[in-house]
Amino acid sequence: MVFPRPRTFTGWLISTIIVVGTTTASGIALIWTGIDPARAYLSGTPGQVTVSDCRWDDGDPSGWDCRGIFNGQGVAIPGVRIRFLLNTEPVNPVDVVVSGPEADTAWTPGVTLLMPLGAGVFMVGIAPAFTLYYWLRERRERASRTA
Numbered sequence: 001m002v003f004p005r006p007r008t009f010t011g012w013l014i015s016t017i018i019v020v021g022t023t024t025a026s027g028i029a030l031i032w033t034g035i036d037p038a039r040a041y042l043s044g045t046p047g048q049v050t051v052s053d054c055r056w057d058d059g060d061p062s063g064w065d066c067r068g069i070f071n072g073q074g075v076a077i078p079g080v081r082i083r084f085l086l087n088t089e090p091v092n093p094v095d096v097v098v099s100g101p102e103a104d105t106a107w108t109p110g111v112t113l114l115m116p117l118g119a120g121v122f123m124v125g126i127a128p129a130f131t132l133y134y135w136l137r138e139r140r141e142r143a144s145r146t147a
Contacts, residue, residue: 012138020127027123034116037083039099041113047072048093049082049106066090070098070106080106084113 047070054066070077075098082094083105096106097113107113 016131020131023123023127027120027125027127030116030120030123032120034114034118034120036099036103036105037107037113038117040097040103040107041109041111044097044099044107045073045075045101046095046097046109047075047106049080049096050093051082051090054089064089066094068092068094070096070103072096072098075101077101077103077106080104082106082108084108084110 049066049068049070051066051068053068054064056063057065064082066082067079068082070080077098080096080098080103082090082096084107094106095109097109098106
């Protein structure tokens with residue numbers, strides 16, 4: 001695959017800064033949002049939430065905005081929000097996992113909890129990797145043209 005190359009070093013630098021900056025910022029945002037679900041998946045406290053308040057939320061990708069009392073392994077947390085519900089109304093009790101006793105969000109269990117963190121790490125790493133590859137390729141081509 002051949003990508004169009006900017007004609008000047010300044011053009012190359014500006015386009016690189018834009019691509020790397022945007023991708024890195026997006027990756028950092030995904031890492032930030034993926035820390036709590038990853039902690040819950042890797043070392044969280046499993047339990048159940050007894051749903052006390054549940055309403056349909058068109059703005060939420062999962063459809064439902066539900067809160068309740070978490071109970072599990074000697075930990076009781078009132079008012080936790082349940083995330084990653086399916087588009088069906090939850091039935092009491094809901095099996096969840098929390099990141100710790102101070103958590104305010106309970107996550108429905110599954111390996112999908114690692115996806116935001118994994119995608120963020122990938123995005124933070126992919127832009128510098130491609131930039132390095134194309135920079136090294138350009139240096140090689142310049143060296144072969146001058147030799």
